Amino acid sequence: MILLRVDRTVFSTGQSGKFFADRTGETAITHMIFFIAAVVIAMGVIAVLSVNIQSITGATYAGSKVLSDQMRTDITIINDPEIIPYDSYEKRYTFYAKNTGDSELNTEFVTILIDGVLIEPSNVQSNVIDGDVMWRPGDVLVVNVTMSSALSTGDHRVKIAAENGKSGFMSFKT
Secondary structure (H helix, E strand, C coil): CCCCCCCEEEEECCCCCEEEEECCCHHHHHHHHHHHHHHHHHHHHHHHHHHHHHHHHHHHHHHHHHHHHHHHCCEEECCECCECCEECCCCEEEEEEEECCCCCEEHHHCEEEECCEECCHHHEEEEECCCCCEECCCCEEEEEEECCCCCCCCEEEEEEECCCCCEEEEEEEC
């Protein structure tokens, strides 16, 4: 059996402390272990940062798409504010809205508010005059709103909002 002889030379530092010079490669192995640990930790940090950056990128893309859709969307209510059609038998108000933007809108996702109160979708019937499901630029949407009772006499406000949050509003009198 061969025994390895460890040769340790004592160096004097000129102080009371002393250190040993190890000539068997133990220092190199220690340095390699620390290097591998540092690489593993760095890879973990990079993985975490990569996920966060991808999440931020996705959120930025979604936000910019919504903003782009909003910039291309415009709704104008074209009723005469002095004379809003009202069917007293069916308790139904009729509003006409024109898509004056550049994007197509889905009529299923149009939201109506009167005097700041959300009208339930079951009380709203909307259709494009030409009978299409999509509300294309330049088309007029007829919105029939059924109310439990007629609005009180005076000033009111209607708001028609698209699926992307862009809306048109109009003040009117009854």
